Amino acid sequence: MSADVLLEVRNLRRYFPVLGGVFQRKLATVQAVDDISFSVRRGETLGIVGESGCGKSTTARLLIQLLAADSGTIAFAGKKVGTRGGIDVRDLRRQVQMVFQDSYSSLNPRCTIEDTIAYGPSVHGIPWASARQRAREILTKVGLDPALFAARYPHELSGGQRQRVNIARALALQPQLIILDEPVSALDKSVAAQVLNLLIDIKRDLALTYVFISHDLNVVQYISDRVLVMYLGKVVELGPVESIYGSPRHPYSRALLGSMPSMDPDRRRAQATLAGDPPSPINPPAGCRFHTRCAHAEACCVAVEPPLLADGDHHVACHMLAPGSGHSTALVAA
Amino acid sequence: MPVEDAIAARPIAEALERARAGAGYWTRVAERLLADRITMMVMGLLACVLVAVLAAPLVATHDPAAGSVLARLKSPGYQGHWLGTDEVGRDLWSRIVYGGRLSLLCGMAPVVLALLIGGGLGLLAGYRGGLANSLIMRSMDVLYAFPSILLAIAICGMLGSGLGNTILALTVTFIPPMVRITETITTQVRSFEFVEAARASGARPVSIIRFHILNNVLGPILVYATSLISISIILAAGLSFLGLGVTPPNAEWGLMLNNLRQAIWVNPLVAALPGAMIFITSMCFNLMSDGLRSAMDVRL
Numbered sequence: 001m002s003a004d005v006l007l008e009v010r011n012l013r014r015y016f017p018v019l020g021g022v023f024q025r026k027l028a029t030v031q032a033v034d035d036i037s038f039s040v041r042r043g044e045t046l047g048i049v050g051e052s053g054c055g056k057s058t059t060a061r062l063l064i065q066l067l068a069a070d071s072g073t074i075a076f077a078g079k080k081v082g083t084r085g086g087i088d089v090r091d092l093r094r095q096v097q098m099v100f101q102d103s104y105s106s107l108n109p110r111c112t113i114e115d116t117i118a119y120g121p122s123v124h125g126i127p128w129a130s131a132r133q134r135a136r137e138i139l140t141k142v143g144l145d146p147a148l149f150a151a152r153y154p155h156e157l158s159g160g161q162r163q164r165v166n167i168a169r170a171l172a173l174q175p176q177l178i179i180l181d182e183p184v185s186a187l188d189k190s191v192a193a194q195v196l197n198l199l200i201d202i203k204r205d206l207a208l209t210y211v212f213i214s215h216d217l218n219v220v221q222y223i224s225d226r227v228l229v230m231y232l233g234k235v236v237e238l239g240p241v242e243s244i245y246g247s248p249r250h251p252y253s254r255a256l257l258g259s260m261p262s263m264d265p266d267r268r269r270a271q272a273t274l275a276g277d278p279p280s281p282i283n284p285p286a287g288c289r290f291h292t293r294c295a296h297a298e299a300c301c302v303a304v305e306p307p308l309l310a311d312g313d314h315h316v317a318c319h320m321l322a323p324g325s326g327h328s329t330a331l332v333a334a
Numbered sequence: 335m336p337v338e339d340a341i342a343a344r345p346i347a348e349a350l351e352r353a354r355a356g357a358g359y360w361t362r363v364a365e366r367l368l369a370d371r372i373t374m375m376v377m378g379l380l381a382c383v384l385v386a387v388l389a390a391p392l393v394a395t396h397d398p399a400a401g402s403v404l405a406r407l408k409s410p411g412y413q414g415h416w417l418g419t420d421e422v423g424r425d426l427w428s429r430i431v432y433g434g435r436l437s438l439l440c441g442m443a444p445v446v447l448a449l450l451i452g453g454g455l456g457l458l459a460g461y462r463g464g465l466a467n468s469l470i471m472r473s474m475d476v477l478y479a480f481p482s483i484l485l486a487i488a489i490c491g492m493l494g495s496g497l498g499n500t501i502l503a504l505t506v507t508f509i510p511p512m513v514r515i516t517e518t519i520t521t522q523v524r525s526f527e528f529v530e531a532a533r534a535s536g537a538r539p540v541s542i543i544r545f546h547i548l549n550n551v552l553g554p555i556l557v558y559a560t561s562l563i564s565i566s567i568i569l570a571a572g573l574s575f576l577g578l579g580v581t582p583p584n585a586e587w588g589l590m591l592n593n594l595r596q597a598i599w600v601n602p603l604v605a606a607l608p609g610a611m612i613f614i615t616s617m618c619f620n621l622m623s624d625g626l627r628s629a630m631d632v633r634l
Contacts, residue, residue: 108526119537
């Protein structure tokens, strides 16, 4: 493990009850995030990919404690969140900020851009006048002229401009880590590219660390240093971007990356991509959660959940790669 | 070409100018209100009513309580009585001006009180959700089960007639709808990501409510409150009409309407005047709330 770990997540779990009936009884649980562990290194960009409903956004909200975890621990810069001697949630939220997907609903329609950005610092005790001053400086940093934009309302801005304001708001607290929850998914391609490049520039200038959540594989490849692949609330594969995109090892990652459109005919894959929707995270399949759609599924996949095993820097949760798992292609344990 | 360019560029330039000047939200609302002729007219009319009512001792031509048996139910213009006289020969103009004081008080006081109490409860229920929400909303549902006029009559009947009791009864009547409207809007606003973003920046609930919730909730509930004023005036008049509100010899429009109703065959014009005042005033409040609603919507 690398020495400089900024954020350490251990066995994080969050289930949502499905309530129903006259007395709002618990009918079932959605296992949105189930026992995931990973770390974010200082200065890197960790990409999180996966299909809709795999728990990406829940993970983001757990990281910044907008949702409370059912179990598991989060440690920021070595200090556990919410424990004695650790870091409290309010402090965490100054160090970790989030950029939301919907740039429209994430800006207060009744607040000017300047006030929206200045609000965060003012909450942490900075007087309004200097918070506004800081807001104007940050607006310049994200490529918006304060003289033109500071006094505007969100509805007077385009989607790309609004997302720049969202980024500015996250920067206003001078955080170390920014969680980007699908920051460019709602933007069209050319604007998305500008925003991505802005994010890269800002990261370099301010020595930031990113957790970048997206379902757009090209974007994740472009911006990430390491990639985490999620499936139904579980981590299935985690590794450096070249090794995940170059030689994915988990059947799900292979299928997911196989679905990626390519401009190069030689790189187009003949392999069948995924069919159908993922199973519901309400009562997900036992054993390996992917076995219902996996071409290589065997008895052991249905029975036992594969552990996330490390091979150098590359982690995979698949019985085919776990020695002694009982899968026909796996090595027999020594 | 240059001329056309200049024309095309002008609105943009003006908008930029405004943006630079940092025109605040309320400045923009005021700008739009000034451009809305009907609302301005209605507000002017209401201002006239308000001034006349507040300056009643100066505007009134006669003592509102002094009657004359010889001058009963006279038509407008009779011996210096601009609007005629009522069933005991009191000057109708003076009584309408004085009566407006109580009528407007009964119209506005319950709404303001309900706005403060109901709005507060609604914000709490909407922002906290969960148990607090259930407790507040279910107890409001109990009050909701009664039709508003029935509830007001029941409370007034229980407490006895009088100005204070009328205001109290109407306040209790208006709290449930006020809570419900505020709760609905608050719940809706709370679900937006900007509230999550505010929480993510470490803000405490009170600060979030003040900075992010209130400015989104205040517009709609103020508009709703304005529309309640007209209902309040009519309900207060109804209570007086039934003998549960203001007591004679005090002048109040509903009470005057009640007293003059038998005169409708003798002098219909005079008998209809207090009713006309109730109609015009509540109509003005309704139109004003419509105008405010469209002026306050920044996104239009």
